[in-house]
Amino acid sequence: MALDYTKFETADEELRGEKKSARGEDKSSMGRPSQVTVLIGLASELNLFHDPRDGAGYAELETPTHREIWPIASKRFKGWLSEGYFGLTGRGASRNSVGDAVATIESMARYRHEGRPVYMRVAASNGNIYIDLVDPKWRAIEVTANGWRVLDRAPVMFIRRGAMAALPEPERGGGLSKLWGFINVAEADRPLVAGWLLAALRPTGPYPVLILQGEQETAKSTATRLLRSLVDPSAVPLKAPPRDEKDFLVGAINNWCVTLDNLSGLIPWLSDALCRLATGGGLSARQLYTDLDEITVDVQRPCILNGIDDIATRPDLASRSLILNLEPISDDRRRDEGTDLLPAWERDRPKLFGALCDALACALRNLPHVRLAERPRMADFASWVTAAEPALGWKSGTFMTAYRKNLKHGVVAGLESSPVGQAVLTLMDQRDTWAGTPTALLSALREYVDELTARGRTWPQAPRGLSNALRRLAPSLRRVGIEVDRGRGDERYIALTKRHVATDAKTTSSSVEE
Numbered sequence: 001m002a003l004d005y006t007k008f009e010t011a012d013e014e015l016r017g018e019k020k021s022a023r024g025e026d027k028s029s030m031g032r033p034s035q036v037t038v039l040i041g042l043a044s045e046l047n048l049f050h051d052p053r054d055g056a057g058y059a060e061l062e063t064p065t066h067r068e069i070w071p072i073a074s075k076r077f078k079g080w081l082s083e084g085y086f087g088l089t090g091r092g093a094s095r096n097s098v099g100d101a102v103a104t105i106e107s108m109a110r111y112r113h114e115g116r117p118v119y120m121r122v123a124a125s126n127g128n129i130y131i132d133l134v135d136p137k138w139r140a141i142e143v144t145a146n147g148w149r150v151l152d153r154a155p156v157m158f159i160r161r162g163a164m165a166a167l168p169e170p171e172r173g174g175g176l177s178k179l180w181g182f183i184n185v186a187e188a189d190r191p192l193v194a195g196w197l198l199a200a201l202r203p204t205g206p207y208p209v210l211i212l213q214g215e216q217e218t219a220k221s222t223a224t225r226l227l228r229s230l231v232d233p234s235a236v237p238l239k240a241p242p243r244d245e246k247d248f249l250v251g252a253i254n255n256w257c258v259t260l261d262n263l264s265g266l267i268p269w270l271s272d273a274l275c276r277l278a279t280g281g282g283l284s285a286r287q288l289y290t291d292l293d294e295i296t297v298d299v300q301r302p303c304i305l306n307g308i309d310d311i312a313t314r315p316d317l318a319s320r321s322l323i324l325n326l327e328p329i330s331d332d333r334r335r336d337e338g339t340d341l342l343p344a345w346e347r348d349r350p351k352l353f354g355a356l357c358d359a360l361a362c363a364l365r366n367l368p369h370v371r372l373a374e375r376p377r378m379a380d381f382a383s384w385v386t387a388a389e390p391a392l393g394w395k396s397g398t399f400m401t402a403y404r405k406n407l408k409h410g411v412v413a414g415l416e417s418s419p420v421g422q423a424v425l426t427l428m429d430q431r432d433t434w435a436g437t438p439t440a441l442l443s444a445l446r447e448y449v450d451e452l453t454a455r456g457r458t459w460p461q462a463p464r465g466l467s468n469a470l471r472r473l474a475p476s477l478r479r480v481g482i483e484v485d486r487g488r489g490d491e492r493y494i495a496l497t498k499r500h501v502a503t504d505a506k507t508t509s510s511s512v513e514e
Helices: 006-015 035-043 075-089 095-111 177-181 187-200 220-228 245-254 268-279 337-369 379-387 398-417 419-430 438-446 463-479
Strands: 047-050 057-062 067-071 122-125 128-132 140-144 147-151 209-213 258-263 282-286 294-298 303-307 321-325 370-372 433-436 482-487 493-498 507-509
Touching (some): 067 075, 075 095, 177 337, 187 220, 187 379, 220 258, 220 337, 245 268, 337 370, 379 398, 419 438, 419 463, 438 463, 438 493
Antiparallel strands (some): 047 057, 057 067, 128 140, 370 507, 433 493, 482 493
8 A cells, every 4th residue: 555655744854863773873864754753643633632630642533423532642542543554554563663653642732732621421511510421422411400411522521441331321201219129228328329329420529438338148249330330330340459559549540430349447548548539639659669750640539338347447538438238138139130130220220310410400500509507527519419309309408317317327436446436435425524644544545445455556555646546536526526625734635525416407408499
């Protein structure tokens, strides 16, 4: 196949004298453009741009039916370049040439072309929500305050990573009532599950961590897989716990929804990383052990965790979580997954997704008018779900009632899983105040733990360790009515004081009907 080199002459002239072989020979002066020049020429026909947030380069490819957005550094784009070169020349491009061309194209996108933000799965623009269906036609859902529709072309730049799979095309006229035939959660917890789904389809956080706990045969993994398929389907929906922070960071970059399956508790660094992922905070790791550069990404992601043991044992994660304890499924309620549950789920999923889109539109309409009588820690999340209550058929305040109750249970569980927290609760059970030095408090609390606990790693061995533990526990203790006050005078002291805690919450909204 004859190659028309004229289209690459300009690019070749720019590179002439710059591309030298190891012998110092100018390869581009030998009568035909180098492989790198031809590959760069192929990319010159594309609309290149970069994401101003991190400088990464992207290519916009137009097909006869739709538009696609590819990261320039991706394997897919490299494959596109290699196939294009073969189509022009009938020969394959070397791996080194493709790599050199990609590096140059990436730099061109960053320094010579405009910046445009890119999004994965969910985006916001002009007050609307856009959801990438991840179908072969690259269609998206547009949700406005007036409703929703399917678009052939989204006004934002969506990219696709890893094992992302397609959402169903939403159907109108459904509700969430059929969801509870598939998900094994108590009726009192249903508003929490619906609230998590609505938060997971919102472009901005905070995102509560949904934790599904229960003994064997409570369908925790099944519930995790089905719930994820309503917001971020994946060819690999369930993931094992990450080995380290870099592994966790990669998962957060490549998935809109992070799911960790079959956990046996959480080690401290992973608990802290999940807190940052829920409410925002930088996650970082070195690119390679020999690199000085860091990969630093400030991301927020919806998360689902499941396991048999108590997972959110640290109060800071418990306060960011929706903790659901699943009950065992009786034999007469158990369904065959392959022949019954999953086929029925695929039939109902389009209407369930449509009902979520209806609720998102309702939330956009009502959010400016929502006023919470009491704002919990993740108040943005609580306001968002409260704004959607009319579309879900709930009475005003339904979600906040369930949410506050769940938060309190989570806080108590977190305190009881902490030896120091449990000892403080026991100490204050029969008194209203306690005051003294950290040394005295450590001695007083020591009376409420056994010898094995006192010698364990989780029990402070010095007053300073106790002060650090109380600093972490203070927000949770406050929620159950115990104030922790530290002072400095002639001698350091710690004061514990009981106070009255409200037992109910009221949520008001000036727009609860449509």
